[in-house]
Amino acid sequence: MTAEERRNLRAFQDYVIKILDPTYILSYMSPWFKDGYSGLYEAIESWDFQTIERLEEYRSLLKRLQPEFKTTVNPKDILPEVSKCLISQECEEIMQVCSNKGLMAGAEKMVECFLRSDKENWPKTLKLALDKEESKFSELWTVDKGAKNIDVKVLEDDEMETSDIQIFYKEESECQNLSQNSCPSSEVSHIYTPVKPRNYQLELALPAKEGKNTIICAPTGCGKTFVSLLICEHHLKKFPQGQKGKVVFFAVQLPVYEQQKSVFSNYFERLGYKVAGVSGATSENVSVKQIVENNDIIILTPQILVNSLKNGTIPSLSVFTLMIFDECHNTGKHHPYNMIMFNYLDQKLGGSSDPLPQVIGLTASVGIGDAKSTAEAVEYICRLCASLDTSVIATVKDNLEELEEIVYKPQKFFRKVESRTTDRFKCIISQLMRETESLAKSIFDEIGTITLEGISQIQNREFGTQKYEQWIVTVQKACTVFQLPDKDEESRICKALFLYTSHLRKYNDALIINEHARMKDALDYLKDFFTNVRAAGFDEIEQDLTRRFEEKLQKLESVSMDPSNENPKLKDLCFILQEEYHLNPESRTILFVKTRALVDALKKWIEENSELSFLKPGILTGRGKTNQNTGMTLPAQKCALDAFRTNGDKKILIATSVADEGIDIAECNLVILYEYVGNVIKMIQTRGRGRARGSKCFLLTSNAVVIEKEKINIYKEKMMNDSISMLQTWNEAVFKEKVLQIQIQEKVIRDRQGKVEPVPDKENKKLLCRKCKAFACYTVDIRVVEECHYTVVGDAFRKCFVSKLHPKPKSFGYFEKRAKIFCARPNCSHDWGIHVKYKIFEIPVIKIESFVVEDIATGAQKLYAKWKDFHFEKIPFDAKEMSK
Numbered sequence: 091m092t093a094e095e096r097r098n099l100r101a102f103q104d105y106v107i108k109i110l111d112p113t114y115i116l117s118y119m120s121p122w123f124k125d126g127y128s129g130l131y132e133a134i135e136s137w138d139f140q141t142i143e144r145l146e147e148y149r150s151l152l153k154r155l156q157p158e159f160k161t162t163v164n165p166k167d168i169l170p171e172v173s174k175c176l177i178s179q180e181c182e183e184i185m186q187v188c189s190n191k192g193l194m195a196g197a198e199k200m201v202e203c204f205l206r207s208d209k210e211n212w213p214k215t216l217k218l219a220l221d222k223e224e225s226k227f228s229e230l231w232t233v234d235k236g237a238k239n240i241d242v243k244v245l246e247d248d249e250m251e252t253s254d255i256q257i258f259y260k261e262e263s264e265c266q267n268l269s270q271n272s273c274p275s276s277e278v279s280h281i282y283t284p285v286k287p288r289n290y291q292l293e294l295a296l297p298a299k300e301g302k303n304t305i306i307c308a309p310t311g312c313g314k315t316f317v318s319l320l321i322c323e324h325h326l327k328k329f330p331q332g333q334k335g336k337v338v339f340f341a342v343q344l345p346v347y348e349q350q351k352s353v354f355s356n357y358f359e360r361l362g363y364k365v366a367g368v369s370g371a372t373s374e375n376v377s378v379k380q381i382v383e384n385n386d387i388i389i390l391t392p393q394i395l396v397n398s399l400k401n402g403t404i405p406s407l408s409v410f411t412l413m414i415f416d417e418c419h420n421t422g423k424h425h426p427y428n429m430i431m432f433n434y435l436d437q438k439l440g441g442s443s444d445p446l447p448q449v450i451g452l453t454a455s456v457g458i459g460d461a462k463s464t465a466e467a468v469e470y471i472c473r474l475c476a477s478l479d480t481s482v483i484a485t486v487k488d489n490l491e492e493l494e495e496i497v498y499k500p501q502k503f504f505r506k507v508e509s510r511t512t513d514r515f516k517c518i519i520s521q522l523m524r525e526t527e528s529l530a531k532s533i534f535d536e537i538g539t540i541t542l543e544g545i546s547q548i549q550n551r552e553f554g555t556q557k558y559e560q561w562i563v564t565v566q567k568a569c570t571v572f573q574l575p576d577k578d579e580e581s582r583i584c585k586a587l588f589l590y591t592s593h594l595r596k597y598n599d600a601l602i603i604n605e606h607a608r609m610k611d612a613l614d615y616l617k618d619f620f621t622n623v624r625a626a627g628f629d630e631i632e633q634d635l636t637r638r639f640e641e642k643l644q645k646l647e648s649v650s651m652d653p654s655n656e657n658p659k660l661k662d663l664c665f666i667l668q669e670e671y672h673l674n675p676e677s678r679t680i681l682f683v684k685t686r687a688l689v690d691a692l693k694k695w696i697e698e699n700s701e702l703s704f705l706k707p708g709i710l711t712g713r714g715k716t717n718q719n720t721g722m723t724l725p726a727q728k729c730a731l732d733a734f735r736t737n738g739d740k741k742i743l744i745a746t747s748v749a750d751e752g753i754d755i756a757e758c759n760l761v762i763l764y765e766y767v768g769n770v771i772k773m774i775q776t777r778g779r780g781r782a783r784g785s786k787c788f789l790l791t792s793n794a795v796v797i798e799k800e801k802i803n804i805y806k807e808k809m810m811n812d813s814i815s816m817l818q819t820w821n822e823a824v825f826k827e828k829v830l831q832i833q834i835q836e837k838v839i840r841d842r843q844g845k846v847e848p849v850p851d852k853e854n855k856k857l858l859c860r861k862c863k864a865f866a867c868y869t870v871d872i873r874v875v876e877e878c879h880y881t882v883v884g885d886a887f888r889k890c891f892v893s894k895l896h897p898k899p900k901s902f903g904y905f906e907k908r909a910k911i912f913c914a915r916p917n918c919s920h921d922w923g924i925h926v927k928y929k930i931f932e933i934p935v936i937k938i939e940s941f942v943v944e945d946i947a948t949g950a951q952k953l954y955a956k957w958k959d960f961h962f963e964k965i966p967f968d969a970k971e972m973s974k
């Protein structure tokens with residue numbers, strides 16, 4: 091239909107409505123409807139448009155996000171995944187626009203099609219496709235509001251994690267094998283196939299089978315779960331007729347809990363044992379007592395048992411005959427593991443005659459805390475043993491060779507590389523960014539809104555960093571919920587902010603490319619971007635931004651052509667590759683880099699470098715943050731991996747990140763982390779044992795701190811291994827005695843602490859901001875949540891703080907951290923704590939170290955470092971009070 095025909099139809103629509111009988115039309119059209127517009131068809135059939143109406147929310151969100159969608163999403167990448175929500179003609183059209191006018195115009199077309207989609211699940215399908223592509227847009231596109239993060243630890247924002255590379259060897263046939271616990275959440279063994287234990291697994295299980303309390307310390311990927319199955323089976327079978335064993339297995343994290351529950355069920359149900367589980371997520375609807383009574387093996391998240399012991403549903407640990415603690419190195423301080431063991435130790439030291447369960451701990455690393463010497467490390471490990479009442483540490487000693495065939499840690503090398511001393515490209519781009527920022531800021535100033543406060547202040551964020559990227563995400567997230575009474579104004583402002591921030595993001599990306607690759611690649615990246623911008627919508631703001639860039643283009647071109655601006659880091663990288671391929675021409679390499687744009691840039695660099703082009707690089711991106719539901723491999727990624735695996739010509743694979751379950755790469759023996767500090771990386775290898783034994787891992791970074799940290803870790807690991815070896819030479823009786831001494835000392839301290847808790851001061855006091863002394867709240871309004879977190883009730887307090895969205899909401903225990911809160915006084919902004927979602931409540935959680943406590947009568951002020959030192963009347967949080 092032409093535009094004119096469309097106009098005409100609209101003009102005459104009244105006549106059409108008067109004349110046409112829809113029921114006739116419908117019967118003609120329904121076969122065709124069914125095919126393309128199945129959602130609409132169903133709605134008309136049932137005269138129920140609720141499903142389609144529910145999509146309205148997503149339509150308006152996508153409309154708002156359109157400027158960001160078109161700059162970050164590659165429509166070609168996600169089209170195969172989302173095509174089922176579009177009509178086939180639409181898909182063809184999108185592809186056509188992509189090839190005629192560019193990706194950005196194609197993305198615009200795609201948005202247009204989605205806005206018209208009548209498929210109930212298009213928002214979710216789009217989400218999955220974005221996740222798989224590791225698209226930045228995914229963070230803005232929230233469909234599952236109840237979705238929770240699975241992190242248990244609350245990470246500090248700029249915490250650096252060290253990298254840890256492991257190579258697993260895995261035979262093809264072992265895909266269904268329980269002996270590797272390295273592929274969580276994938277469809278591990280829904281069908282059980284009996285497996286023969288490996289010798290080292292039998293070795294690890296031996297002391298536990300003899301009934302000894304044991305910590306089993308062995309590397310990730312070696313099959314500790316299988317070892318625990320062996321122990322468990324042996325344990326349950328040893329009871330004579332008429333007696334029964336009862337095993338409890340603790341897992342701290344929910345995904346691990348789910349996985350273990352299914353592994354144990356599959357293994358033991360065929361043997362006639364009953365397996366059940368309770369986690370924090372399911373505990374409200376079940377009776378823990380009955381589940382424990384009626385089953386032989388119970389999988390629990392530990393807090394469940396802590397609660398049941400406390401409220402008396404489970405009177406004593408004597409109901410169990412065996413307790414297995416997964417990730418047992420956590421047993422310390424206030425961790426629920428320790429709470430369970432306090433109960434155990436009180437019973438042991440209290441002289442009860444009831445039998446206590448056997449204790450088994452599983453860990454990849456017992457840790458050494460802050461130990462500075464082997465002696466201190468030995469002491470640290472003894473304390474862990476005392477906490478778990480164990481006096482045996484089982485490690486693989488007799489079957490090391492067999493173990494190393496399964497799990498191998500490559501030798502690690504560190505190279506400090508240098509950055510350019512001067513960087514004119516960065517200067518010019520930074521200038522453009524400052525200009526764009528001030529344009530964005532003028533929008534903020536124009537609205538002067540409270541909603542966007544906190545993020546509107548463009549602080550001294552360093553250009554060309556991932557932190558800057560995070561700020562962009564924060565602003566854009568705020569924009570997705572931003573509202574004004576005037577809706578046209580609202581959409582104009584949002585559109586402008588999205589455009590400015592998405593341009594800032596491109597500049598930021600370009601700076602990262604420039605920092606780690608060639609200037610030319612960074613410039614090409616921007617040129618591509620602006621070509622696409624021209625070919626798509628190209629509104630006023632975009633025209634203005636493009637003009638600003640083009641004014642600088644000539645200068646940028648000449649700078650990037652200048653050989654004196656070459657990146658010294660690339661020389662180092664080139665040198666290492668050349669050297670390694672000289673030593674072993676058959677080497678196969680995986681090169682990890684920070685961003686997707688860098689992957690492309692380095693691929694081009696290798697291809698255009700005559701000394702390296704023989705490597706014929708392949709790429710692998712978009713397998714990062716997978717959650718349980720999306721842990722699949724995209725066909726394209728599978729292709730890349732297959733090509734690398736089967737094509738001997740491709741000698742290097744450039745990748746961004748690998749999901750926790752690892753990637754499946756054959757015969758890779760060289761790992762290079764190029765300015766890459768990531769999570770723990772594990773790799774699974776299907777074939778090519780042995781040859782990768784001589785594998786190496788290079789860490790190239792310009793950050794000396796990273797290298798320092800890695801070195802300390804290696805040193806600590808050696809100290810830990812030495813300490814364990816030393817402890818293993820101890821006479822068992824001596825070890826037991828040492829453990830007992832520690833337990834007695836600790837109990838004395840624990841008991842004393844319990845008694846010393848003084849009578850709480852019932853007098854009402856004031857809390858003032860520690861920095862500016864502004865009034866915050868009264869102690870009578872403070873409530874204690876889950877024993878050790880403190881919130882403030884009442885609306886008055888809400889006016890005293892401002893919150894700043896947390897870029898990635900994180901969960902810990904029952905809480906989901908949503909935002910940070912700060913003193914509301916504009917020139918103070920002192921960090922007061924966080925804002926969390928707790929059950930159905932959105933509440934602030936404050937930290938006492940941010941406040942001064944003032945006595946109302948005397949005005950005397952006191953500081954406390956910890957809540958437990960502050961003895962006021964602590965009123966527990968009450969859901970009923972909240973709903974009043």
Ligand SMILES: [Zn+2]
Pocket residue numbers: 859860861862863864913914915918919920
């Ligand atoms: Zn303040």
